[in-house]
Amino acid sequence: MWWLSKVRGGLSLSLIERLLPSTPMVEYFSTRKSFYHRLHTASKLAFSLSMILVTVYLSSVLLVALMPLTVLLVMVVARLPLRSVASWSITPALFAATLCILLPLVGYLLLDAVMIFVKAVTAAWFMFLLALTTPMTHLARIASKVLPSWLADTLILASRYFFLFFDEAQRMVRAMNARGSPPLRRRLTLVANVMASLFVKSYERAERVYVAMSSRGYRGRMPLASPEQFSLRDAIFITATLALSFTLVYAEVFLV
Amino acid sequence: MKAVEVDCVEHVYPDGTRALCGARLEVEEGESVAILGPNGSGKTTLILHLNGTLLPSEGAVRIFGKPVSKKNLDWVRRTVGVVFQNPDEQLFMPTVFEDVAFGPLNIMPRDKALREAESIMEELGITELRDRIPHFLSGGQKRLAAIAGVVAMKPRILVLDEPTIGLDSKARDRIIQTLSRLKEHYGLTLIFSTFDVEIVPLLADKVVVLKDGCVIYQGGVRGALTDTSLLREACLDQPPYVRLAEELGLKEKPLTLKEASSLFSRLIQTIRR
Numbered sequence: 121m122w123w124l125s126k127v128r129g130g131l132s133l134s135l136i137e138r139l140l141p142s143t144p145m146v147e148y149f150s151t152r153k154s155f156y157h158r159l160h161t162a163s164k165l166a167f168s169l170s171m172i173l174v175t176v177y178l179s180s181v182l183l184v185a186l187m188p189l190t191v192l193l194v195m196v197v198a199r200l201p202l203r204s205v206a207s208w209s210i211t212p213a214l215f216a217a218t219l220c221i222l223l224p225l226v227g228y229l230l231l232d233a234v235m236i237f238v239k240a241v242t243a244a245w246f247m248f249l250l251a252l253t254t255p256m257t258h259l260a261r262i263a264s265k266v267l268p269s270w271l272a273d274t275l276i277l278a279s280r281y282f283f284l285f286f287d288e289a290q291r292m293v294r295a296m297n298a299r300g301s302p303p304l305r306r307r308l309t310l311v312a313n314v315m316a317s318l319f320v321k322s323y324e325r326a327e328r329v330y331v332a333m334s335s336r337g338y339r340g341r342m343p344l345a346s347p348e349q350f351s352l353r354d355a356i357f358i359t360a361t362l363a364l365s366f367t368l369v370y371a372e373v374f375l376v
Numbered sequence: 377m378k379a380v381e382v383d384c385v386e387h388v389y390p391d392g393t394r395a396l397c398g399a400r401l402e403v404e405e406g407e408s409v410a411i412l413g414p415n416g417s418g419k420t421t422l423i424l425h426l427n428g429t430l431l432p433s434e435g436a437v438r439i440f441g442k443p444v445s446k447k448n449l450d451w452v453r454r455t456v457g458v459v460f461q462n463p464d465e466q467l468f469m470p471t472v473f474e475d476v477a478f479g480p481l482n483i484m485p486r487d488k489a490l491r492e493a494e495s496i497m498e499e500l501g502i503t504e505l506r507d508r509i510p511h512f513l514s515g516g517q518k519r520l521a522a523i524a525g526v527v528a529m530k531p532r533i534l535v536l537d538e539p540t541i542g543l544d545s546k547a548r549d550r551i552i553q554t555l556s557r558l559k560e561h562y563g564l565t566l567i568f569s570t571f572d573v574e575i576v577p578l579l580a581d582k583v584v585v586l587k588d589g590c591v592i593y594q595g596g597v598r599g600a601l602t603d604t605s606l607l608r609e610a611c612l613d614q615p616p617y618v619r620l621a622e623e624l625g626l627k628e629k630p631l632t633l634k635e636a637s638s639l640f641s642r643l644i645q646t647i648r649r
């Protein structure tokens with residue numbers, strides 16, 4: 121059991137790091153430049169959401185198989201790290217797999233179970249595509265049009281401080297491991313202590329951050345500077361997205 | 377006019393630590409003051425009183441004659457810009473440009489605010505950090521970005537807590553140059569804390585020495601940095617050239633490299649003659 125030995129040997133956060141995209145990674149890739157990165161957030165949001173809807177709707181094997189290929193192709197165009205995406209996919213894939221293994225037991229065909237699995241992973245990939253090509257602030261700007269301001273502001277701050285918290289936790293666990301490897305039970309209580317002291321630290325930091333924000337004029341609404349222009353390119357891209365969605369749905373209904 | 381008056385301020389933290397005991401301090405408008413003291417002497421506590429982050433347990437802090445209280449915190453924080461020691465507490469937006477523009481966007485029309493942010497970043501030479509994520513900047517870059525965000529609010533008094541701590545010498549020089557340029561350009565009143573005696577003569581007109589929460593000296597830079605017993609009492613180093621001059625038994629005590637080189641070249645010429 122490789123994962124059990126992992127837990128015993130280090131309770132290592134690096135394992136979690138490998139299986140989940142960490143915020144620094146996400147921010148790093150989302151600020152890179154490619155044709156796809158330069159599109160307006162609304163365009164990328166429209167693409168990911170409509171492709172997920174289409175994926176869910178399709179039922180012909182051939183057409184469903186087309187969807188993961190589509191998202192992989194766009195990821196290549198956007199120069200995303202496919203290997204990292206693959207390892208981040210393990211978590212959603214495991215969730216989907218647990219569910220899909222049960223399906224044949226309750227009377228579903230094996231093929232249907234496989235299709236649901238493929239659809240779930242593809243949907244996760246379309247979300248990765250969005251997250252890895254769009255900076256948090258841009259998503260937050262769209263979110264703040266829909267969400268109440270306290271929630272949007274919390275998201276913006278969380279995107280800044282989550283990974284600081286993550287780094288600190290990692291440093292503390294590393295320091296702990298560097299001074300010997302206590303038995304698992306004791307290790308768990310130590311980790312709980314680490315978390316508690318991190319929360320206290322974050323609370324103190326939050327107070328300072330609040331002073332910094334209010335001295336710079338914060339009155340309950342975070343202004344965002346990042347200017348985004350809706351260009352001809354976006355109009356063309358959205359038209360193409362719609363055309364592709366309709367074609368797929370049309371093919372599903374009339375051709376297959 | 378007096379920009380800052382700290383009048384007999386006592387501060388007792390909730391756990392009972394008495395971090396300031398009767399601190400007195402006066403800063404004239406346009407002056408540059410170094411708060412000098414070892415770790416734990418109360419520098420941060422004093423600085424956090426200047427913009428009302430902490431309020432005194434006893435005594436009063438006055439900014440341009442007005443006592444700091446809960447009622448005028450908005451005005452106080454607009455007048456006194458504080459750069460905290462830890463830039464991570466100051467850079468709260470996801471990118472550097474977002475952070476610098478945050479303040480201006482809160483107080484002026486959008487176009488003007490964005491231009492303002494651009495021009496401050498240009499002035500501090502950090503335009504290339506525009507879209508960078510604060511988490512991945514170096515210590516010096518973080519410090520400059522934090523200063524930009526505060527200066528963009530156009531405070532009349534700029535306060536910095538240990539602005540050069542933990543920086544390599546190149547980054548330190550850059551911060552010092554930036555601060556003297558900003559002071560010149562905006563006519564700022566500058567207050568900074570440090571235990572690095574070498575940067576004091578480069579930036580300050582006046583020194584306040586803190587020890588265990590008490591002000592034990594307030595006056596000229598030369599007076600403080602050449603007073604061996606004062607420095608020893610406050611657990612501070614002597615500036616290197618002062619120490620050299622003392623070892624050599626010279627009467628004149630140079631504070632900076634410039635002063636030292638002019639002193640020694642004069643000495644060398646006298647010897648040659």
Ligand SMILES: Nc1ncnc2c1ncn2[C@@H]1O[C@H](COP(=O)(O)OP(=O)(O)O)[C@@H](O)[C@H]1O
Pocket residue numbers: 389390391393394395413414415416417418419420421422
């Ligand atoms: N939040 C706090 N609670 C209790 N004691 C504190 C707190 N912050 C600082 N102190 C204490 O107050 C004294 C002065 O600290 P500080 O102002 O941070 O000094 P400096 O900035 O010169 O290192 C120290 O003895 C320190 O331990």
Ligand SMILES: [Mg+2]
Pocket residue numbers: 419420421461537538
């Ligand atoms: Mg301090």
